[in-house]
Amino acid sequence: MANSPERPRRVTIDPDGPMLVEGPVExxxxxxxxxxxxxxxxxxxxxxxxxxxxxxxxxHRRRTDRDQGAT
Amino acid sequence: MTGPRLPTARGEVSAGLLSALRDGELRRPPPGALDPYGDDLQLALYLLYELHYQGFEGVAEDLEWDPGLLALRRTLERRFLAALRADVPPHADAGQALAALLVEPVGPDDTSVSHYLRREGELWQLREYAVLRSLYHLKEADPHAWVIPRLRGRAKAAMVAVEFDEFGAGRADEIHARMFADLMGDLDLEPAYGHYLEQAPAEALATVNLMSLFGLHRALRGALVGHFATVEVTSPPDSRRLAAALRRTGAGAAAQRFYDEHVAADAVHEQVVRRDVVGGLLASEPHLEADVAFGVHATGFLEDRLGDRLLRTWRRRRSALRVPLPDGEGRRTS
Structure with a gap:
Protein backbone atom coordinates (compact mmCIF):
# COMPACT_ATOMS: atom_id res chain seq x y z
CA MET A 1 0.00 0.00 0.00
CA ALA A 2 1.31 3.43 -0.87
CA ASN A 3 1.69 6.04 1.82
CA SER A 4 2.12 9.38 0.12
CA PRO A 5 0.65 12.88 0.42
CA GLU A 6 -1.67 11.99 -2.48
CA ARG A 7 -2.72 8.73 -0.86
CA PRO A 8 -2.25 8.97 2.90
CA ARG A 9 -2.35 5.82 5.00
CA ARG A 10 -5.85 5.12 6.27
CA VAL A 11 -6.60 4.30 9.89
CA THR A 12 -10.10 3.06 10.71
CA ILE A 13 -11.54 3.39 14.21
CA ASP A 14 -14.15 1.00 15.57
CA PRO A 15 -15.20 1.54 19.19
CA ASP A 16 -15.97 -2.18 19.57
CA GLY A 17 -12.93 -3.66 17.88
CA PRO A 18 -9.31 -3.21 16.87
CA MET A 19 -7.88 -0.18 15.08
CA LEU A 20 -7.36 -1.01 11.41
CA VAL A 21 -4.17 0.46 9.92
CA GLU A 22 -3.10 0.04 6.31
CA GLY A 23 0.15 -1.90 6.20
CA PRO A 24 3.00 -2.48 6.14
CA VAL A 25 3.31 -1.02 9.60
CA GLU A 26 5.68 -1.05 12.57
CA HIS A 60 -12.28 -8.28 22.66
CA ARG A 61 -15.32 -10.38 21.76
CA ARG A 62 -18.18 -10.50 24.18
CA ARG A 63 -18.40 -13.69 26.20
CA THR A 64 -21.59 -15.31 27.26
CA ASP A 65 -22.99 -18.51 28.70
CA ARG A 66 -24.23 -20.73 25.92
CA ASP A 67 -27.51 -21.24 27.77
CA GLN A 68 -28.24 -17.54 27.69
CA GLY A 69 -28.03 -17.49 23.91
CA ALA A 70 -25.66 -15.57 21.78
CA THR A 71 -27.45 -12.30 21.21
CA MET B 1 2.54 -32.91 -12.03
CA THR B 2 -0.23 -35.51 -12.06
CA GLY B 3 -3.59 -34.92 -10.46
CA PRO B 4 -5.05 -36.97 -7.65
CA ARG B 5 -6.35 -40.46 -8.35
CA LEU B 6 -10.06 -41.12 -8.72
CA PRO B 7 -11.56 -42.61 -5.55
CA THR B 8 -13.81 -45.65 -5.28
CA ALA B 9 -17.58 -45.30 -5.75
CA ARG B 10 -19.99 -44.86 -2.85
CA GLY B 11 -23.21 -45.74 -4.62
CA GLU B 12 -24.92 -45.88 -8.00
CA VAL B 13 -24.59 -42.22 -8.92
CA SER B 14 -20.90 -41.91 -8.05
CA ALA B 15 -20.22 -45.27 -9.76
CA GLY B 16 -21.89 -44.08 -12.99
CA LEU B 17 -20.00 -40.81 -12.81
CA LEU B 18 -16.65 -42.50 -12.18
CA SER B 19 -17.05 -44.70 -15.24
CA ALA B 20 -17.98 -41.63 -17.30
CA LEU B 21 -14.85 -39.83 -16.09
CA ARG B 22 -12.77 -42.84 -17.11
CA ASP B 23 -14.28 -43.62 -20.52
CA GLY B 24 -16.43 -40.58 -21.28
CA GLU B 25 -19.79 -42.35 -21.42
CA LEU B 26 -22.24 -41.22 -18.75
CA ARG B 27 -24.79 -43.77 -17.64
CA ARG B 28 -27.13 -41.73 -15.51
CA PRO B 29 -29.13 -43.66 -12.97
CA PRO B 30 -32.23 -41.80 -11.83
CA PRO B 31 -31.13 -40.20 -8.56
CA GLY B 32 -34.50 -41.03 -7.06
CA ALA B 33 -34.29 -41.28 -3.27
CA LEU B 34 -30.75 -40.02 -3.07
CA ASP B 35 -29.80 -38.70 0.40
CA PRO B 36 -28.79 -35.05 -0.16
CA TYR B 37 -26.15 -35.31 2.60
CA GLY B 38 -25.14 -38.92 1.88
CA ASP B 39 -21.85 -40.33 0.61
CA ASP B 40 -23.06 -41.09 -2.92
CA LEU B 41 -24.37 -37.62 -3.74
CA GLN B 42 -21.63 -35.74 -1.90
CA LEU B 43 -18.85 -37.73 -3.57
CA ALA B 44 -20.40 -37.33 -7.04
CA LEU B 45 -20.76 -33.59 -6.48
CA TYR B 46 -17.21 -33.37 -5.16
CA LEU B 47 -15.85 -35.13 -8.26
CA LEU B 48 -17.81 -32.86 -10.59
CA TYR B 49 -16.60 -29.74 -8.78
CA GLU B 50 -13.02 -30.96 -8.74
CA LEU B 51 -13.03 -30.83 -12.56
CA HIS B 52 -13.07 -27.03 -12.11
CA TYR B 53 -10.07 -27.06 -9.75
CA GLN B 54 -7.24 -29.54 -10.35
CA GLY B 55 -9.00 -32.48 -11.99
CA PHE B 56 -7.87 -36.10 -11.66
CA GLU B 57 -5.15 -38.25 -13.09
CA GLY B 58 -6.33 -39.89 -16.30
CA VAL B 59 -9.45 -37.70 -16.65
CA ALA B 60 -9.71 -35.55 -19.78
CA GLU B 61 -9.47 -31.87 -18.88
CA ASP B 62 -12.25 -30.80 -21.25
CA LEU B 63 -14.80 -32.89 -19.34
CA GLU B 64 -15.03 -29.79 -17.14
CA TRP B 65 -17.53 -28.39 -19.65
CA ASP B 66 -19.18 -31.64 -20.76
CA PRO B 67 -22.93 -30.92 -21.08
CA GLY B 68 -23.92 -34.34 -19.70
CA LEU B 69 -21.75 -33.92 -16.62
CA LEU B 70 -22.98 -30.35 -16.11
CA ALA B 71 -26.57 -31.59 -16.28
CA LEU B 72 -25.82 -34.23 -13.64
CA ARG B 73 -24.13 -31.58 -11.50
CA ARG B 74 -27.21 -29.38 -11.76
CA THR B 75 -29.47 -32.24 -10.64
CA LEU B 76 -27.29 -33.01 -7.63
CA GLU B 77 -26.84 -29.34 -6.74
CA ARG B 78 -30.58 -28.73 -6.77
CA ARG B 79 -31.14 -31.64 -4.41
CA PHE B 80 -28.36 -30.46 -2.06
CA LEU B 81 -29.51 -26.84 -2.14
CA ALA B 82 -33.17 -27.75 -1.62
CA ALA B 83 -32.23 -29.79 1.46
CA LEU B 84 -30.19 -26.89 2.85
CA ARG B 85 -33.01 -24.41 2.20
CA ALA B 86 -35.38 -26.74 4.06
CA ASP B 87 -33.02 -27.43 6.99
CA VAL B 88 -31.76 -23.89 7.51
CA PRO B 89 -34.59 -21.69 8.73
CA PRO B 90 -35.00 -18.52 6.67
CA HIS B 91 -33.31 -15.48 8.19
CA ALA B 92 -33.56 -12.00 6.77
CA ASP B 93 -30.94 -10.24 8.86
CA ALA B 94 -27.32 -10.81 7.82
CA GLY B 95 -25.91 -8.56 10.54
CA GLN B 96 -27.73 -10.55 13.22
CA ALA B 97 -26.52 -13.84 11.72
CA LEU B 98 -22.90 -12.66 11.95
CA ALA B 99 -23.33 -11.00 15.35
CA ALA B 100 -24.29 -14.38 16.81
CA LEU B 101 -20.89 -15.71 15.73
CA LEU B 102 -19.03 -12.85 17.40
CA VAL B 103 -19.81 -14.09 20.90
CA GLU B 104 -17.50 -16.56 22.62
CA PRO B 105 -18.70 -18.98 25.30
CA VAL B 106 -17.48 -18.29 28.85
CA GLY B 107 -16.33 -21.84 29.50
CA PRO B 108 -15.56 -24.94 27.44
CA ASP B 109 -18.05 -25.66 24.68
CA ASP B 110 -18.86 -29.39 24.61
CA THR B 111 -20.13 -29.17 21.05
CA SER B 112 -16.99 -27.55 19.64
CA VAL B 113 -14.28 -29.62 17.96
CA SER B 114 -11.58 -27.01 18.63
CA HIS B 115 -12.50 -26.85 22.34
CA TYR B 116 -12.29 -30.66 22.49
CA LEU B 117 -8.94 -30.82 20.72
CA ARG B 118 -7.47 -28.04 22.85
CA ARG B 119 -8.41 -29.75 26.11
CA GLU B 120 -7.98 -33.44 25.37
CA GLY B 121 -7.10 -33.95 21.72
CA GLU B 122 -4.46 -36.58 21.06
CA LEU B 123 -2.04 -36.62 18.18
CA TRP B 124 -4.00 -39.27 16.23
CA GLN B 125 -7.12 -37.09 16.45
CA LEU B 126 -5.21 -34.01 15.30
CA ARG B 127 -3.92 -36.06 12.37
CA GLU B 128 -7.45 -37.14 11.46
CA TYR B 129 -8.60 -33.54 11.73
CA ALA B 130 -5.82 -32.47 9.33
CA VAL B 131 -6.71 -35.30 6.93
CA LEU B 132 -10.34 -34.17 6.75
CA ARG B 133 -9.55 -30.46 6.54
CA SER B 134 -6.90 -31.06 3.87
CA LEU B 135 -9.59 -31.28 1.19
CA TYR B 136 -10.26 -27.60 1.73
CA HIS B 137 -7.03 -26.22 3.14
CA LEU B 138 -4.95 -27.55 0.23
CA LYS B 139 -7.10 -25.32 -1.98
CA GLU B 140 -7.70 -22.69 0.68
CA ALA B 141 -9.46 -19.58 -0.66
CA ASP B 142 -9.78 -21.04 -4.18
CA PRO B 143 -13.58 -21.49 -4.06
CA HIS B 144 -13.96 -17.87 -2.95
CA ALA B 145 -11.90 -16.47 -5.82
CA TRP B 146 -14.79 -17.25 -8.16
CA VAL B 147 -16.91 -14.53 -6.60
CA ILE B 148 -14.50 -11.75 -7.58
CA PRO B 149 -15.92 -11.02 -11.07
CA ARG B 150 -19.41 -10.92 -9.53
CA LEU B 151 -18.54 -8.10 -7.11
CA ARG B 152 -18.11 -4.39 -7.67
CA GLY B 153 -16.48 -1.44 -5.89
CA ARG B 154 -15.86 -1.67 -2.15
CA ALA B 155 -16.81 -5.34 -1.87
CA LYS B 156 -14.50 -6.30 -4.74
CA ALA B 157 -11.50 -4.29 -3.50
CA ALA B 158 -11.80 -5.76 -0.01
CA MET B 159 -12.40 -9.33 -1.24
CA VAL B 160 -9.32 -9.18 -3.45
CA ALA B 161 -7.18 -7.77 -0.60
CA VAL B 162 -8.17 -10.66 1.68
CA GLU B 163 -7.66 -13.24 -1.08
CA PHE B 164 -4.21 -11.77 -1.83
CA ASP B 165 -3.31 -12.43 1.80
CA GLU B 166 -4.69 -15.99 1.60
CA PHE B 167 -2.56 -16.57 -1.48
CA GLY B 168 0.65 -15.54 0.28
CA ALA B 169 0.70 -11.82 -0.61
CA GLY B 170 3.05 -12.53 -3.49
CA ARG B 171 5.17 -15.17 -1.76
CA ALA B 172 4.65 -18.79 -2.74
CA ASP B 173 5.88 -20.19 0.58
CA GLU B 174 3.24 -18.15 2.42
CA ILE B 175 0.25 -19.33 0.39
CA HIS B 176 -2.04 -20.69 3.09
CA ALA B 177 -2.51 -23.94 1.16
CA ARG B 178 1.28 -24.38 1.13
CA MET B 179 1.45 -23.65 4.87
CA PHE B 180 -1.15 -26.38 5.40
CA ALA B 181 0.93 -28.81 3.35
CA ASP B 182 3.83 -27.98 5.71
CA LEU B 183 1.53 -28.71 8.68
CA MET B 184 0.70 -32.09 7.16
CA GLY B 185 4.41 -32.83 6.83
CA ASP B 186 4.85 -32.20 10.57
CA LEU B 187 2.04 -34.69 11.22
CA ASP B 188 3.61 -37.38 8.96
CA LEU B 189 0.74 -37.03 6.49
CA GLU B 190 0.92 -37.00 2.69
CA PRO B 191 0.52 -33.35 1.61
CA ALA B 192 -0.38 -34.09 -2.04
CA TYR B 193 -3.53 -32.34 -3.26
CA GLY B 194 -6.65 -34.51 -2.92
CA HIS B 195 -4.72 -37.45 -1.46
CA TYR B 196 -7.22 -38.14 1.34
CA LEU B 197 -10.49 -37.98 -0.61
CA GLU B 198 -11.11 -41.68 0.09
CA GLN B 199 -10.91 -41.07 3.84
CA ALA B 200 -13.36 -38.16 3.92
CA PRO B 201 -16.93 -39.00 4.95
CA ALA B 202 -19.93 -37.23 3.43
CA GLU B 203 -20.06 -34.74 6.32
CA ALA B 204 -16.58 -33.50 5.41
CA LEU B 205 -17.23 -33.46 1.65
CA ALA B 206 -20.42 -31.44 2.18
CA THR B 207 -18.52 -28.57 3.85
CA VAL B 208 -16.26 -28.27 0.79
CA ASN B 209 -19.05 -28.81 -1.74
CA LEU B 210 -20.94 -25.93 -0.16
CA MET B 211 -18.12 -23.51 -1.01
CA SER B 212 -17.87 -24.77 -4.58
CA LEU B 213 -21.64 -24.54 -5.01
CA PHE B 214 -21.72 -20.95 -3.74
CA GLY B 215 -18.56 -20.00 -5.61
CA LEU B 216 -19.55 -21.35 -9.02
CA HIS B 217 -23.01 -19.77 -9.12
CA ARG B 218 -23.29 -16.04 -9.62
CA ALA B 219 -26.86 -16.29 -8.35
CA LEU B 220 -25.45 -17.47 -5.02
CA ARG B 221 -22.85 -14.68 -4.62
CA GLY B 222 -24.61 -13.42 -1.50
CA ALA B 223 -24.41 -16.87 0.07
CA LEU B 224 -20.72 -17.15 -0.87
CA VAL B 225 -20.01 -13.86 0.87
CA GLY B 226 -21.97 -15.03 3.93
CA HIS B 227 -20.00 -18.27 3.92
CA PHE B 228 -16.67 -16.43 3.64
CA ALA B 229 -17.58 -14.08 6.49
CA THR B 230 -18.48 -17.09 8.65
CA VAL B 231 -15.13 -18.74 7.99
CA GLU B 232 -13.19 -15.56 8.80
CA VAL B 233 -15.23 -14.70 11.91
CA THR B 234 -15.04 -18.16 13.45
CA SER B 235 -11.41 -18.84 12.52
CA PRO B 236 -9.38 -16.79 15.06
CA PRO B 237 -10.70 -18.41 18.28
CA ASP B 238 -10.79 -21.88 16.66
CA SER B 239 -7.27 -21.42 15.31
CA ARG B 240 -5.97 -20.32 18.70
CA ARG B 241 -7.34 -23.51 20.29
CA LEU B 242 -5.98 -25.71 17.48
CA ALA B 243 -2.54 -24.07 17.76
CA ALA B 244 -2.63 -24.77 21.50
CA ALA B 245 -3.54 -28.43 20.85
CA LEU B 246 -0.70 -28.83 18.35
CA ARG B 247 1.73 -27.13 20.75
CA ARG B 248 0.67 -29.39 23.63
CA THR B 249 1.07 -32.56 21.56
CA GLY B 250 4.44 -31.46 20.19
CA ALA B 251 3.24 -31.67 16.59
CA GLY B 252 5.95 -29.39 15.24
CA ALA B 253 6.75 -25.81 14.28
CA ALA B 254 5.06 -25.75 10.85
CA ALA B 255 1.89 -27.28 12.30
CA GLN B 256 1.66 -24.54 14.93
CA ARG B 257 2.58 -21.85 12.42
CA PHE B 258 -0.44 -22.55 10.22
CA TYR B 259 -2.91 -21.90 13.02
CA ASP B 260 -0.88 -19.10 14.66
CA GLU B 261 -0.93 -17.29 11.31
CA HIS B 262 -4.69 -17.77 11.07
CA VAL B 263 -5.27 -16.13 14.47
CA ALA B 264 -3.58 -12.90 13.38
CA ALA B 265 -4.61 -12.98 9.71
CA ASP B 266 -8.26 -13.79 10.25
CA ALA B 267 -8.64 -11.21 13.03
CA VAL B 268 -7.89 -8.71 10.24
CA HIS B 269 -9.85 -10.51 7.55
CA GLU B 270 -12.92 -10.73 9.76
CA GLN B 271 -13.00 -6.94 10.14
CA VAL B 272 -12.45 -6.31 6.44
CA VAL B 273 -14.97 -8.93 5.31
CA ARG B 274 -17.75 -7.78 7.62
CA ARG B 275 -17.18 -4.08 7.05
CA ASP B 276 -16.37 -3.93 3.35
CA VAL B 277 -17.21 -7.24 1.63
CA VAL B 278 -20.58 -7.86 3.32
CA GLY B 279 -21.18 -4.12 3.88
CA GLY B 280 -20.15 -3.22 0.34
CA LEU B 281 -22.21 -5.97 -1.26
CA LEU B 282 -25.36 -5.10 0.69
CA ALA B 283 -24.91 -1.37 0.02
CA SER B 284 -24.97 -2.03 -3.73
CA GLU B 285 -27.32 -5.06 -3.73
CA PRO B 286 -29.50 -4.87 -0.62
CA HIS B 287 -31.84 -7.57 -1.97
CA LEU B 288 -29.07 -10.13 -1.31
CA GLU B 289 -29.27 -9.81 2.47
CA ALA B 290 -31.30 -13.00 3.00
CA ASP B 291 -28.81 -14.88 0.79
CA VAL B 292 -25.90 -13.64 2.93
CA ALA B 293 -27.74 -14.83 6.05
CA PHE B 294 -28.44 -18.16 4.33
CA GLY B 295 -24.73 -18.55 3.57
CA VAL B 296 -23.88 -17.95 7.23
CA HIS B 297 -26.44 -20.42 8.55
CA ALA B 298 -25.86 -23.13 5.91
CA THR B 299 -22.15 -23.06 6.76
CA GLY B 300 -22.89 -23.42 10.45
CA PHE B 301 -25.36 -26.22 9.78
CA LEU B 302 -22.86 -28.32 7.79
CA GLU B 303 -19.97 -27.57 10.16
CA ASP B 304 -22.15 -28.74 13.07
CA ARG B 305 -22.90 -32.01 11.25
CA LEU B 306 -19.18 -32.61 10.71
CA GLY B 307 -18.40 -31.65 14.31
CA ASP B 308 -21.04 -34.09 15.58
CA ARG B 309 -19.44 -36.95 13.67
CA LEU B 310 -15.92 -36.09 14.87
CA LEU B 311 -16.87 -35.78 18.54
CA ARG B 312 -19.22 -38.81 18.47
CA THR B 313 -16.51 -41.11 17.13
CA TRP B 314 -13.52 -39.64 18.98
CA ARG B 315 -15.27 -39.82 22.34
CA ARG B 316 -15.63 -43.58 21.76
CA ARG B 317 -11.93 -43.73 20.81
CA ARG B 318 -12.91 -44.59 17.25
CA SER B 319 -11.60 -43.17 14.01
CA ALA B 320 -13.74 -40.44 12.44
CA LEU B 321 -12.43 -41.29 8.98
CA ARG B 322 -14.51 -43.20 6.47
CA VAL B 323 -11.71 -45.67 5.80
CA PRO B 324 -8.42 -46.01 7.69
CA LEU B 325 -5.31 -44.19 6.55
CA PRO B 326 -3.16 -46.24 4.15
CA ASP B 327 -0.49 -48.53 5.58
CA GLY B 328 2.36 -46.56 7.00
CA GLU B 329 0.13 -43.53 7.54
CA GLY B 330 -2.32 -45.17 9.92
CA ARG B 331 -0.22 -45.48 13.01
CA ARG B 332 -1.88 -44.03 16.05
CA THR B 333 1.13 -42.18 17.27
CA SER B 334 -0.37 -41.36 20.64
Missing part, protein backbone atom coordinates in the same frame (compact mmCIF):
# COMPACT_ATOMS: atom_id res chain seq x y z
CA UNK A 27 4.30 -0.73 16.08
CA UNK A 28 6.67 0.45 18.82
CA UNK A 29 5.41 -1.00 22.10
CA UNK A 30 5.70 0.55 25.54
CA UNK A 31 8.74 -1.61 26.35
CA UNK A 32 10.52 -0.49 23.20
CA UNK A 33 10.01 -3.70 21.24
CA UNK A 34 8.99 -3.26 17.62
CA UNK A 35 6.34 -5.43 15.99
CA UNK A 36 6.09 -5.44 12.20
CA UNK A 37 3.16 -6.42 9.99
CA UNK A 38 3.52 -6.71 6.21
CA UNK A 39 -0.18 -7.42 5.80
CA UNK A 40 -2.33 -5.11 3.60
CA UNK A 41 -4.10 -4.05 6.78
CA UNK A 42 -3.12 -4.66 10.39
CA UNK A 43 -5.65 -4.91 13.23
CA UNK A 44 -4.11 -3.28 16.29
CA UNK A 45 -5.52 -4.37 19.63
CA UNK A 46 -7.25 -1.62 21.62
CA UNK A 47 -8.80 -3.76 24.39
CA UNK A 48 -5.36 -4.82 25.71
CA UNK A 49 -6.55 -8.40 26.15
CA UNK A 50 -4.84 -9.84 23.08
CA UNK A 51 -2.37 -12.66 23.61
CA UNK A 52 -0.50 -11.55 20.50
CA UNK A 53 -0.39 -7.85 21.41
CA UNK A 54 -0.07 -5.39 19.66
CA UNK A 55 -2.11 -7.35 17.09
CA UNK A 56 -5.78 -8.21 17.58
CA UNK A 57 -6.60 -11.87 18.28
CA UNK A 58 -10.37 -11.25 18.73
CA UNK A 59 -10.09 -11.40 22.54
Missing amino acids: VVCADGTVATSRRFTAAICTCRRSRIYPWCDTS
